[in-house]
Amino acid sequence: MKVLIKLSGKVLESRQLRHSLAEQVKILESGGIKILLVHGAGKQLSEYCRRGDIPVVQHGGRRVTSLEVLDAAVKVFSSVNREIIADLATLGNRAVGFSAFDGKLTAASRRPPIAIEQDGEKIDFGYVARLEKVDPGLIEALWSAGFTPVVSCLCADAEGQLLNINADTLAAELAIALAVDSLVSVSDVEGLFMDLDDPESFISSLSLEGARKLLAQGIFRDGMIPKIQNAISALERGVPAYHLVSGLSAEGGPGCPGRQVRDPYQCEFSSLNFP
Numbered sequence: 001m002k003v004l005i006k007l008s009g010k011v012l013e014s015r016q017l018r019h020s021l022a023e024q025v026k027i028l029e030s031g032g033i034k035i036l037l038v039h040g041a042g043k044q045l046s047e048y049c050r051r052g053d054i055p056v057v058q059h060g061g062r063r064v065t066s067l068e069v070l071d072a073a074v075k076v077f078s079s080v081n082r083e084i085i086a087d088l089a090t091l092g093n094r095a096v097g098f099s100a101f102d103g104k105l106t107a108a109s110r111r112p113p114i115a116i117e118q119d120g121e122k123i124d125f126g127y128v129a130r131l132e133k134v135d136p137g138l139i140e141a142l143w144s145a146g147f148t149p150v151v152s153c154l155c156a157d158a159e160g161q162l163l164n165i166n167a168d169t170l171a172a173e174l175a176i177a178l179a180v181d182s183l184v185s186v187s188d189v190e191g192l193f194m195d196l197d198d199p200e201s202f203i204s205s206l207s208l209e210g211a212r213k214l215l216a217q218g219i220f221r222d223g224m225i226p227k228i229q230n231a232i233s234a235l236e237r238g239v240p241a242y243h244l245v246s247g248l249s250a251e252g253g254p255g256c257p258g259r260q261v262r263d264p265y266q267c268e269f270s271s272l273n274f275p
Contacts, residue, residue: 002034002143002180006171009041010188011247012080018087021186021247025148026091034143037095037150038174040167041073041080042223048072061223065126065164073164077152084150094147099154100170103138106131108155108163129155129163131170134177172230176237183239185227186247194219208235 005025011017025035042063046056049072057064065073081097088095100106108129113122142149153170155163168185175183194201194214206214211232214220220228231242 001032001182002036002178003028003182003184004036004038004171004175004178004180006167006183006185007037007039007084008167008185008187008247009039009043009045009080011186012039012041012084013043015083015087017247018083019090022084022087022091022093025088026093029093029148035148036139036143036174036178036180037084037148038153038167038171039080039084039150040153041076042167044080045069045073045076048076059123059125061221061225062125062166063128063164064123065128067127070127070162070164074154074162077154081150081152088148088150095150096142096147097150097152099152099156100165101154101156104135105138105151106135106155106170106173107133107158108165109157110161110163127161127163129157129165131155131165131173134173136174136177139174139178166226166230168227168230172234172239175234175239180239182241182243183231183234184243184245185231186245187227188247189224189244190246191244192220192224196221208232211235 007021011021025037029035045063048054049056049069052068052072054068054072055066056069063069077099085095085097098105101108106129108131111125111128111130113124115122139149151170151174153165153167155165155170157163171183171185190202192203192206193199194203211228215225215228215232227244231244234242
């Protein structure tokens, strides 16, 4: 069984939570599951930029990456990647960290300006990657050798220009190329809700068609929009299931949203599945 786990930057700030996540990875791998970790570091990048008076601009939950932001991303993503590897290593895990263009894992180009649906305005997101190709050979070789790959969200084009990429987009494309059995997004939210202000509106399971309808109705907002868009893309292209899991400490402990504990991921989650 192959599982891709996408880690939000917000759940990687705390050493305690990172260690808890590392423990869960160890448990899953001890059961014979091959794990690929893909991480963002959006919150850390925004904080780094604010400290350096670098403008933080987002549209529709996606970041505008200027050259200044890109330079900051290279530093921040590398630092977060090292922290994850270090925490996995404390448990004896043979983890290997790298960027999305290492070993020709991806080929990318700079994404052209795109229209934002709300007003039709064309937004240039700057130095942001559009994936042209994914070659899963590096990941498969590392799995075969008993390593745990940990991938950060930096790509490069054919001329060597570094590019930022949305972590959910990268995770979805890697999940498709590797034909994983499940794509798990570990975030700071407890799951999907019809109304964020109403805990009773929690959505435990959602069909692909249901996800499309709720997205069109504007139920999802901000950073949840690209998550759902990429989840839908992954499901449409062969990934069997997508799970949205809370990675923050709650009643159920780190990695759980504080609801009934459920195998195999040790917490209750929102799921998107076929049909």
